[in-house]
Amino acid sequence: MILDYAGRRFRLAATLEGVDALLVTNPVNVRYLTGLDSSNAAVLVRADGSATLATDSRYIEMTKGLDLEVVEDPDVTGRLAAAGAGIEAGHMTVATFNRLGEGLVPTEQVVERLRMVKDEEEIELLRRACAISDQAFADISGNIRPGVTEREVARVLEARMVELGADKPAFDSIVASGENGAIPHHSPGTRELRAGDLVTLDFGALYQGYHADMTRTVALGPPAGWQREIYDLVAAAQLAGRQALAPGASVRDVDTAARSVVADAGYGEHFRHGLGHGVGLEIHEEPFLGPSRTGRLKDRVPITVEPGVYLPGRGGVRIEDTLVTREGGPELLTMTTKELLVL
Ligand code: ZN
Ligand code: ZN
Numbered sequence: 001m002i003l004d005y006a007g008r009r010f011r012l013a014a015t016l017e018g019v020d021a022l023l024v025t026n027p028v029n030v031r032y033l034t035g036l037d038s039s040n041a042a043v044l045v046r047a048d049g050s051a052t053l054a055t056d057s058r059y060i061e062m063t064k065g066l067d068l069e070v071v072e073d074p075d076v077t078g079r080l081a082a083a084g085a086g087i088e089a090g091h092m093t094v095a096t097f098n099r100l101g102e103g104l105v106p107t108e109q110v111v112e113r114l115r116m117v118k119d120e121e122e123i124e125l126l127r128r129a130c131a132i133s134d135q136a137f138a139d140i141s142g143n144i145r146p147g148v149t150e151r152e153v154a155r156v157l158e159a160r161m162v163e164l165g166a167d168k169p170a171f172d173s174i175v176a177s178g179e180n181g182a183i184p185h186h187s188p189g190t191r192e193l194r195a196g197d198l199v200t201l202d203f204g205a206l207y208q209g210y211h212a213d214m215t216r217t218v219a220l221g222p223p224a225g226w227q228r229e230i231y232d233l234v235a236a237a238q239l240a241g242r243q244a245l246a247p248g249a250s251v252r253d254v255d256t257a258a259r260s261v262v263a264d265a266g267y268g269e270h271f272r273h274g275l276g277h278g279v280g281l282e283i284h285e286e287p288f289l290g291p292s293r294t295g296r297l298k299d300r301v302p303i304t305v306e307p308g309v310y311l312p313g314r315g316g317v318r319i320e321d322t323l324v325t326r327e328g329g330p331e332l333l334t335m336t337t338k339e340l341l342v343l
Helices: 005-015 027-034 057-063 076-080 094-100 110-116 120-143 150-163 178-182 225-244 251-264
Strands: 021-024 041-046 051-055 069-072 085-088 105-107 174-177 198-203 205-207 214-219 276-278 285-289 302-305 308-311 315-318 321-324
Touching: 005 027, 005 041, 005 110, 021 027, 021 110, 027 041, 027 051, 027 110, 041 076, 051 057, 051 076, 057 069, 076 094, 085 110, 110 285, 120 150, 120 198, 120 205, 120 214, 120 302, 120 321, 150 174, 150 198, 174 178, 178 198, 178 308, 178 315, 198 315, 214 225, 214 315, 225 251, 225 302, 225 308, 225 315, 225 321, 251 285, 285 302
Parallel strands: 021 085, 051 069, 085 105
Antiparallel strands: 021 041, 041 051, 174 198, 198 214, 276 285, 276 302, 302 321, 308 315
């Protein structure tokens, strides 16, 4: 996959205001702008689009073939800092800021705003990450059965994603069975799955740096009335949220489209987290869908839609897809059925 790093740096340069250059130190942003994936690098992007990358000797070999000037220095930030440059206030420590002295200008979210809209090459990587996730879920669904622990299910799911080509899991998988399903971010433990459980699996593959994110809730054996009721409710809310995804839509309105379905059914107090989040080089990135969020969606923004209903002491349901906003309707990247699977 050929990624246009120089084009990204020129687009960044065109957005700079009030600074001569931007000193980028967030490793994810350095990767986005140069292709170098490291734990110690910085890149200075000047207003004319030219750029210099600094990294230490461990990573120099990986910079061969990159399309910009490279300097070797373990003090990557000190080497590139220059009066009049913007710095990433969300990443630089106070200690570093104090050491480098006067003349640096704090900025926020400059590269993050650029990263929000993906190019088609990035979307293709996300499509592959999601395809691996779908396939892994299909391949291990036979392992979701009574007597198996949550941890064992998580382990086989994560191993299968890697066998199918994932770099690694995109995040620590959630497997929440029975009453644990009422905890939105439950860590898989030693509870054994039982007939009559709802089981929520929230997982995704990391593929060439891009994060898939999906959730399905399955039933072990025929669902009880309350289980079917909240499943159908969450599925309806998730559909309403997906249908509201459009370039130009406000992130708050998309959240409301799904949340109102849950609230109208009397379950509003059992759905307290935001509806979704952007995905890309990070598992959670701009934009965020929520009742107190502001801003509007653009075209080509990968984002999740993940409502849930959580009943303390009983169980829960969450359904999550990764999609991409498009003119003419969102593109669905996670294809696994949203019919209730009874295993
Ligand atoms: Zn998720
Ligand atoms: Zn998510």
